Amino acid sequence: MTEFHYETGADGVAVITWDLPGKSMNVLTFEGLRELDAHIDTALADEAVKGVVITSGKPGSFAGGMDLNVLADLKNAAGDNPAKGIFDGIMQMHGVLRKIERAGMDPKTLKGAKPIACALPGTTMGIGYEIALACHRIFAADNPKGKIGLPEIMVGLFPGAGGTTRLVRKMGAMAASPYLLEGKTVEPKKAKSAGLVDEVVEPEDLLEKAKEWVLSAKDADCVKPWDQKGYKMPGGAPYHPAGFMTFVGASAMVNGKTKGVYPAAKALLSAVYEGALVPFDTALKIEARWFTNVILNSSSGAMIRSLFLNKGALEKGANRPEAPDQTVKKVGVLGAGMMGAGITLVSAQAGIEVVLLDQSQDAADKGKAYTATYMDKGIQRKKATPEKKEQVLSLITATTDYAALAGCDLIIEAVFEDPGVKAEVTQAVEAVIDEDCIFATNTSTLPITMLSKASKRPEQFIGIHFFSPVEKMMLVEIIKGKATGDRAVAKALDYVRQIRKTPIVVNDARFFYANRCIIPYINEGIRMVAEGITPPLVENAAKLVGMPLGPLQLVDETSIDLGVKIAKATKAAMGDAYPDDAVDEVLFWMADQGRLGRKSNAGFYAYDDKGKRTGLWDGLAAQFPLADTQPEVTEVQHRLLFAQVLEAVRALDEGVLTDIREGDVGAILGWGFAPWSGGPFSWLDMIGAAKAVEICDGLTERHGPRFTTPPLLREMAEKGDTFYGRFGPPAQAAA
Numbered sequence: 064m065t066e067f068h069y070e071t072g073a074d075g076v077a078v079i080t081w082d083l084p085g086k087s088m089n090v091l092t093f094e095g096l097r098e099l100d101a102h103i104d105t106a107l108a109d110e111a112v113k114g115v116v117i118t119s120g121k122p123g124s125f126a127g128g129m130d131l132n133v134l135a136d137l138k139n140a141a142g143d144n145p146a147k148g149i150f151d152g153i154m155q156m157h158g159v160l161r162k163i164e165r166a167g168m169d170p171k172t173l174k175g176a177k178p179i180a181c182a183l184p185g186t187t188m189g190i191g192y193e194i195a196l197a198c199h200r201i202f203a204a205d206n207p208k209g210k211i212g213l214p215e216i217m218v219g220l221f222p223g224a225g226g227t228t229r230l231v232r233k234m235g236a237m238a239a240s241p242y243l244l245e246g247k248t249v250e251p252k253k254a255k256s257a258g259l260v261d262e263v264v265e266p267e268d269l270l271e272k273a274k275e276w277v278l279s280a281k282d283a284d285c286v287k288p289w290d291q292k293g294y295k296m297p298g299g300a301p302y303h304p305a306g307f308m309t310f311v312g313a314s315a316m317v318n319g320k321t322k323g324v325y326p327a328a329k330a331l332l333s334a335v336y337e338g339a340l341v342p343f344d345t346a347l348k349i350e351a352r353w354f355t356n357v358i359l360n361s362s363s364g365a366m367i368r369s370l371f372l373n374k375g376a377l378e379k380g381a382n383r384p385e386a387p388d389q390t391v392k393k394v395g396v397l398g399a400g401m402m403g404a405g406i407t408l409v410s411a412q413a414g415i416e417v418v419l420l421d422q423s424q425d426a427a428d429k430g431k432a433y434t435a436t437y438m439d440k441g442i443q444r445k446k447a448t449p450e451k452k453e454q455v456l457s458l459i460t461a462t463t464d465y466a467a468l469a470g471c472d473l474i475i476e477a478v479f480e481d482p483g484v485k486a487e488v489t490q491a492v493e494a495v496i497d498e499d500c501i502f503a504t505n506t507s508t509l510p511i512t513m514l515s516k517a518s519k520r521p522e523q524f525i526g527i528h529f530f531s532p533v534e535k536m537m538l539v540e541i542i543k544g545k546a547t548g549d550r551a552v553a554k555a556l557d558y559v560r561q562i563r564k565t566p567i568v569v570n571d572a573r574f575f576y577a578n579r580c581i582i583p584y585i586n587e588g589i590r591m592v593a594e595g596i597t598p599p600l601v602e603n604a605a606k607l608v609g610m611p612l613g614p615l616q617l618v619d620e621t622s623i624d625l626g627v628k629i630a631k632a633t634k635a636a637m638g639d640a641y642p643d644d645a646v647d648e649v650l651f652w653m654a655d656q657g658r659l660g661r662k663s664n665a666g667f668y669a670y671d672d673k674g675k676r677t678g679l680w681d682g683l684a685a686q687f688p689l690a691d692t693q694p695e696v697t698e699v700q701h702r703l704l705f706a707q708v709l710e711a712v713r714a715l716d717e718g719v720l721t722d723i724r725e726g727d728v729g730a731i732l733g734w735g736f737a738p739w740s741g742g743p744f745s746w747l748d749m750i751g752a753a754k755a756v757e758i759c760d761g762l763t764e765r766h767g768p769r770f771t772t773p774p775l776l777r778e779m780a781e782k783g784d785t786f787y788g789r790f791g792p793p794a795q796a797a798a
């Protein structure tokens with residue numbers, strides 16, 4: 064398979080065109096790297112070649128990055144000495160890029176290099192940009208849709224093909240930090256003003272301009288600053304007073320943000336710091352060592368698996384039943400409240416026609432106005448144009464008239480969380496919609512099978528559960544009722560794909576999957592307050608283990624009265640088996656005090672007039688006195704984590720979850736379950752079932768039966784099984 068094509072023109076410029084067959088965007092494979100290496104050798108050896116342009120055969124993009132499947136394979140295939148195998152593989156990559164950078168120059172005089180330019184038609188990510196960084200000049204087409212940058216940190220890696228070392232030496236540690244530490248990507252013009260690329264040109268002139276430069280470049284144009292004598296790092300190296308401040312600040316910031324649980328961020332900083340103290344080629348070796356360290360860390364493997372491979376597979380329809388294309392053309396949204404307004408926005412943005420219906424025209428208009436306000440903010444931030452706003456708004460009809468729903472192929476109901484109201488609207492809608500229209504409910508707590516009883520077509524009735532705020536939250540939980548048919552599932556999945564979110568498909572049970580796991584987390588935190596555990600210990604223990612919000616902050620955000628409502632409904636349904644009276648003691652008392660969370664500017668946290676959190680509320684201890692002895696942080700963390708993961712295991716055992724990939728991806732995207740872990744099942748595999756059982760047994764003894772080890776987990780511990788080994792797709796077992 065040819066991935067890089069080589070051609071020399073009469074002008075003496077060799078053009079190497081990257082065009083991976085069968086893919087819409089290039090990704091680097093080992094075969095591709097070998098081809099690029101061979102073409103560079105040919106160009107450097109051929110006296111007729113004056114210089115080289117590396118470009119892409121894909122319109123609008125240079126590369127999406129490294130083929131992360133290859134990284135996973137590399138780890139698995141490295142044999143008895145994986146560290147050496149990985150390190151050698153990375154050094155091979157450095158060898159090719161360094162060859163491009165030196166381009167045959169005399170090492171003493173730094174003369175005689177053949178100029179090599181990179182011509183980027185648009186999007187250039189990860190290794191794609193690292194190749195560009197090794198070239199002598201980077202040209203980018205003026206393509207506002209193109210994104211340029213190094214997003215590796217987002218999947219638990221860092222730029223390990225010289226990108227870290229080169230970018231820091233090119234722009235200084237401070238300026239490089241948003242690109243390296245936050246994975247920031249920017250469009251070509253911004254990339255030029257930031258110093259990521261050298262020139263932005265009209266797309267049709269891209270190749271010509273790059274060739275012109277190659278033909279006119281002098282020796283000095285081909286020597287990188289770090290290869291010149293007396294090179295000084297912009298902003299100062301670590302022992303320079305200015306550099307010292309940068310590195311101290313960066314360490315503090317990274318540890319503050321990551322709480323030390325993301326190995327890639329720490330390894331990146333170490334590679335930058337240590338690399339800054341030594342010559343360039345040694346810095347590359349240091350970078351390779353740290354990159355090897357990260358690849359070998361189970362967190363990076365788990366993050367790549369969940370956040371890249373499995374997320375991608377789910378988005379591509381891994382669990383879509385066989386059914387003809389169900390692309391949604393016209394969606395009816397019932398209820399223009401918080402959720403209905405958000406669903407309208409994301410649907411119209413995806414180009415779908417929306418009929419937004421509420422009880423009064425005023426409410427419907429208000430729901431539509433949410434999209435207008437959102438687009439206005441986008442215009443202010445230069446992310447949208449007035450034309451785009453008009454185009455999106457023109458797709459939305461706000462109405463009270465059910466007849467307007469005619470012709471909809473999907474309905475999403477988001478009216479009050481009341482079975483009676485929901486049944487009423489279901490029947491009213493079914494009187495006007497076409498026979499084959501799919502009806503979805505966005506309920507967060509009511510069983511789909513029960514709600515579908517109001518429908519004449521239960522096989523066309525399904526749950527499409529969004530998270531709030533709809534436009535920000537990437538997960539959509541699709542819930543099958545007992546009678547839900549395949550076409551309804553396919554419709555929901557095709558719709559989620561249209562709005563570019565990530566779906567999981569689960570079976571109907573109390574709280575479905577995400578809320579089922581997150582409620583015990585919140586409850587465990589509140590229960591600790593009742594026990595007299597100091598709230599800062601609860602909140603910080605959660606954050607130190609990688610939860611984005613502590614349980615008390617989370618309940619403040621979602622609102623304490625919602626917690627009360629859910630608790631009352633759950634107690635009514637469960638009767639004597641209800642396990643959370645101790646939680647309710649605190650929760651109901653808070654609600655009685657009018658401390659309803661962020662929305663009332665008072666909750667477990669105190670807030671200032673502007674709604675900003677000012678710290679944990681100090682009035683809590685008067686009602687729930689602190690215990691004399693406080694637990695170890697680890698004990699608090701185990702309680703908070705096992706409250707969630709045991710529910711995930713039970714959901715799997717009961718068949719609510721049918722795919723652990725969905726359990727992991729859903730947990731990270733749905734409620735932010737410690738992303739460094741790859742999700743609850745990945746985390747259990749990381750610590751091992753035997754250890755998990757030991758912790759559970761201890762927690763049960765100290766805190767009661769809610770931590771009882773699920774029989775499945777105990778059996779897995781006895782057999783030495785892992786979740787991915789037993790339930791994962793075969794290829795992922797050993798990852």
Ligand code: NAD
Nearest residue numbers: 398399400401402403421422477478479480505506507531
């Ligand atoms: P909301 O109170 O903000 O909005 C409900 C809207 O439905 C109101 O505008 C109301 O006027 C309208 N409505 C009520 N009865 C109606 C009827 N008969 N016909 C037409 N319109 C009617 O509520 P919300 O927070 O948007 O929640 C809506 C649904 O989404 C609920 O089922 C809720 O459980 C679910 N949900 C909420 C969240 C969340 O975080 N708020 C998250 C996921 C799912």
